[in-house]
Amino acid sequence: MLARLKGPRRGGLLVLALVIALLPLVLPNRFYFDVAILIGINAIAVVGLNLLIGYAGQISLGHAGFYGIGAYAVAVLPAELGIPSWLAFLIGVAFVALLAFVVGRPILRLKGHYLAVATLGMGILIFMVVTNESQWTGGPDGMPVARLTLFGFRVSGVQTWYWITGAALLLGVWFALNLIDSPSGRALRALHDSEVAAQVAGIDVASYKLFAFVVSAIYACVAGSISAFYTGFVTPDGAGFLHSIEMVSMVVLGGMASTFGGIVGAALLTALPQFLTVFQEYEHALLGLVIMLCMIFLRRGILPSLAAVLLRGAGQGGRA
Amino acid sequence: MSHLQVENLSIAFGGVHAIEDLSFDIQAATIHSIIGPNGAGKTTLFNLITGLYRPSAGRIRFEEEDVTGKPPHLLAARGMSRTFQNLQIFFRMTALENVMVGRHLQEPKNPVAHVLRLPSLRRSETACRERARELLDFVGLSAYAADSAGSMPYGALKRLEIARALAAEPKMLLLDEPAAGCNPAETREIDDLIQKIAERGVTVVLVEHDMHLVMNISNHILVLDYGRKLAEGTAAEVRANPEVIAAYLGAQGQEEFDRARG
Numbered sequence: 001m002l003a004r005l006k007g008p009r010r011g012g013l014l015v016l017a018l019v020i021a022l023l024p025l026v027l028p029n030r031f032y033f034d035v036a037i038l039i040g041i042n043a044i045a046v047v048g049l050n051l052l053i054g055y056a057g058q059i060s061l062g063h064a065g066f067y068g069i070g071a072y073a074v075a076v077l078p079a080e081l082g083i084p085s086w087l088a089f090l091i092g093v094a095f096v097a098l099l100a101f102v103v104g105r106p107i108l109r110l111k112g113h114y115l116a117v118a119t120l121g122m123g124i125l126i127f128m129v130v131t132n133e134s135q136w137t138g139g140p141d142g143m144p145v146a147r148l149t150l151f152g153f154r155v156s157g158v159q160t161w162y163w164i165t166g167a168a169l170l171l172g173v174w175f176a177l178n179l180i181d182s183p184s185g186r187a188l189r190a191l192h193d194s195e196v197a198a199q200v201a202g203i204d205v206a207s208y209k210l211f212a213f214v215v216s217a218i219y220a221c222v223a224g225s226i227s228a229f230y231t232g233f234v235t236p237d238g239a240g241f242l243h244s245i246e247m248v249s250m251v252v253l254g255g256m257a258s259t260f261g262g263i264v265g266a267a268l269l270t271a272l273p274q275f276l277t278v279f280q281e282y283e284h285a286l287l288g289l290v291i292m293l294c295m296i297f298l299r300r301g302i303l304p305s306l307a308a309v310l311l312r313g314a315g316q317g318g319r320a
Numbered sequence: 321m322s323h324l325q326v327e328n329l330s331i332a333f334g335g336v337h338a339i340e341d342l343s344f345d346i347q348a349a350t351i352h353s354i355i356g357p358n359g360a361g362k363t364t365l366f367n368l369i370t371g372l373y374r375p376s377a378g379r380i381r382f383e384e385e386d387v388t389g390k391p392p393h394l395l396a397a398r399g400m401s402r403t404f405q406n407l408q409i410f411f412r413m414t415a416l417e418n419v420m421v422g423r424h425l426q427e428p429k430n431p432v433a434h435v436l437r438l439p440s441l442r443r444s445e446t447a448c449r450e451r452a453r454e455l456l457d458f459v460g461l462s463a464y465a466a467d468s469a470g471s472m473p474y475g476a477l478k479r480l481e482i483a484r485a486l487a488a489e490p491k492m493l494l495l496d497e498p499a500a501g502c503n504p505a506e507t508r509e510i511d512d513l514i515q516k517i518a519e520r521g522v523t524v525v526l527v528e529h530d531m532h533l534v535m536n537i538s539n540h541i542l543v544l545d546y547g548r549k550l551a552e553g554t555a556a557e558v559r560a561n562p563e564v565i566a567a568y569l570g571a572q573g574q575e576e577f578d579r580a581r582g
Contacts (some may be wrong), residue, residue, distance in 0.1 A: 175435045175436075178434065178435055178436065178437040179431075179434055179435050181437075181445075182433075182434035182435075182437070182441060182445070183420075183424060183427035183428065183429070183434065183445075183448075184431050184434045185434070186413070186417060186420055186421050186424070187421070187424060189410065189412060189413055189417075190410045190413070190421045190424075192412070193409070193410040193411050193412055193413070194408040194409070194410060196372060196392070196404070196408055197404065197408035197409070197410065197484075198410075198421070199371075199372070199391070199392035199393050199396070200370055200372075200392045200393075200395075200396055200400075200401065200402050200485075201393075201396060201401075201421055201422050201424050201425075201484065201487075201488060202393050202396035202397050202424045202425035202488060203393055203421075203424050204393045205393070211431065257412065
């Protein structure tokens with residue numbers, strides 16, 4: 001029993017699949033579906049970002065930039081160049097991978113606060129581009145996104161996007177779990193704990209940091225594209241600094257180096273603002289309070305801290 | 321055959337010559353100890369040999385090839401492995417995973433196979449886990465396999481570093497004070513372990529303060545003082561060298577030593 005709780009890889013994936021499959025039965029209306037989809041989109045980005053921050057131990061305050069590129073790729077390319085939406089999506093992913101590769105090489109030499117500021121600068125740069133190139137992007141007002149058509153079918157409707165987002169999240173989580181438990185994932189976790197020990201074990205630390213950066217950027221980009229397709233509209237906010245901070249907060253709050261913890265963080269920070277609106281002007285104060293209390297009492301993040309409490313409880317029960 | 325050749329090696333940190341004009345050879349499949357007082361430059365020398373530092377002058381040849389200034393991960397790929405004086409453990413991973421990281425160079429590199437967990441990867445992972453278990457067993461840590469390294473006692477972590485270094489299947493293993501902070505029983509275990517490793521044909525380079533351990537198992541000893549070579553030779557030769565005694569015990573100790581010898 002304990003061993004099964006300690007190795008939640010396969011079990012966690014099954015639980016997530018069940019939650020996604022059964023949630024529509026209890027969601028009362030369109031509003032709740034909308035929140036669920038937003039959670040799923042944020043969760044995809046956060047699962048990727050957790051690989052970089054939680055597992056490899058490298059901070060990024062600029063991942064909203066990659067999210068924004070994913071969103072604008074499916075908006076701008078079909079509108080301006082007549083490229084089919086699905087192809088625009090793939091071009092976006094390829095472009096983000098290339099950009100992260102080129103930008104990541106020099107800035108990942110930096111550590112800690114320096115890396116934070118460098119990635120922050122990168123994010124702001126992308127935000128400035130999508131805001132200022134208004135002849136293509138619509139500027140600060142944003143632009144509409146053409147509906148996705150696949151094999152002649154128009155993909156639309158909140159239900160459809162719920163299942164697409166859910167499937168994408170499941171796939172993303174499966175990829176991430178596989179990666180974490182592979183030689184590459186061990187290399188990332190190793191360089192997080194000791195770069196010198198990783199190096200003398202034959203790990204090319206710079207390349208693996210770059211690998212984590214590129215992979216996490218792709219996750220953010222995919223999340224951005226899905227968001228644009230679903231809402232049918234993009235604004236520069238998705239690429240903005242606040243969105244980057246939100247994503248990092250979801251990782252830290254839910255649990256660093258815990259893939260499912262990140263999803264919990266994404267769910268909490270996406271859903272809470274929606275439901276705290278009943279407190280009207282106190283909404284943001286309450287959100288801040290909840291975040292602070294979580295970090296003070298569940299320091300390692302919500303899921304890892306609660307799991308530790310549960311395991312301890314089970315251990316004591318077993319002994320008694 | 322000379323496994324490692326160091327020629328006129330020097331490095332300085334802000335005017336302090338940590339290693340100065342040092343030359344020596346290490347023969348293959350021997351236990352080669354480097355001793356010297358605190359601050360003599362032993363760990364600095366390890367960091368130079370394993371590529372963590374770049375020398376300001378001199379050359380290092382590994383298996384007859386110039387490897388001066390090569391980064392650590394490429395030296396690891398050539399068969400050089402090491403442990404650290406101040407533990408460098410992956411504390412958030414289990415003991416078994418720590419050793420599996422040591423096998424990084426033997427594992428398939430294709431990230432697509434990793435992300436999709438292809439059958440080929442599953443097979444290599446099983447083999448990797450199996451080999452890591454054997455190594456934990458070899459250093460006497462089987463009981464800790466599933467434990468988080470962060471929860472293991474100090475003496476066990478010292479041996480975990482050795483297991484991780486061995487996982488790379490090195491031709492040369494550099495051990496930086498493997499017995500530091502260990503009690504006499506643990507030191508004897510590490511003593512046995514080093515001899516077992518050498519018997520497998522691995523060249524062992526040892527930095528150690530425990531003189532009993534060093535004198536017992538070394539084929540060859542290099543004595544450093546202030547970054548320079550003070551003496552070199554077998555245990556008996558080094559023990560009888562008056563300069564070595566002076567460096568360790570000071571001039572007064574030298575007098576007492578002479579008096580004791582009569």
